[in-house]
Amino acid sequence: xxxxxxxxxxxxxxxxxxxxxxxxxxxxxxxxxxxxxxxxxxxxxxxxxxxxxxxxxxxxxxxxxxxxxxxxxxxxxxxxxxxxxxxxxx
Numbered sequence: 258x259x260x261x262x263x264x265x266x267x268x269x270x271x272x273x274x275x276x277x278x279x280x281x282x283x284x285x286x287x288x289x290x291x292x293x294x295x296x297x298x299x300x301x302x303x304x305x306x307x308x309x310x311x312x313x314x315x316x317x318x319x320x321x322x323x324x325x326x327x328x329x330x331x332x333x334x335x336x337x338x339x340x341x342x343x344x345x346x347x
Contacts, residue, residue, distance in 0.1 A: 261309055272302060276295055
């Protein structure tokens with residue numbers, strides 16, 4: 258979110274789902290430090306393994322990674338039962 262769009266290979270979907278589940282568990286347990294660590298891991302994973310799209314690329318996004326400085330309260334508002342990011346098809 259705010260760092261542009263990336264295309265990630267389907268082989269990364271399982272890993273992104275795992276990190277999202279860990280972030281969701283952090284929200285549920287009220288662990289803001291763990292939440293931020295997992296959000297930073299999500300961002301790092303996408304930016305390191307993904308292909309950054311051009312700024313003028315208007316491709317639809319399948320998901321948005323929340324910012325690493327998201328507060329616990331903001332995360333609770335975003336939480337939908339599917340995690341902080343929508344389920345990625347595997």
